[in-house]
Amino acid sequence: MAIEPPAELIDLQRASDHAHAQVRENPTDEVWAEWRDRAGEVQSAVTAYAKEIGEPRNALEAAVKKAARYPEPQPEA
Numbered sequence: 001m002a003i004e005p006p007a008e009l010i011d012l013q014r015a016s017d018h019a020h021a022q023v024r025e026n027p028t029d030e031v032w033a034e035w036r037d038r039a040g041e042v043q044s045a046v047t048a049y050a051k052e053i054g055e056p057r058n059a060l061e062a063a064v065k066k067a068a069r070y071p072e073p074q075p076e077a
Contacts, residue, residue, distance in 0.1 A: 003055055003063040012042045013068035 016038040023035050046064060050057040 003053075003060055005060060005064040005067050006049070009042070009045055009049060009060075009064045010068045012038070012045055013064050016042045017068060 016035065019031075019035040019038040022031050042064070046061050047057055050060040053060075
């Protein structure tokens, strides 16, 4: 059964990905610190949620990254 990560985790991963993109454009200490903070938030949230739902942390992390980076197309109304 596939893990469906909650929107909160997906949003955190997207914020981390955005911060990482900023590092690539402007690798200052402040920008690196922002990315580390965002990445740490994602890791903590994923770890806590995986424990809560009883799923392997790495499987949840993979599902979060996939959902954040490759969203499913929305059906047309």
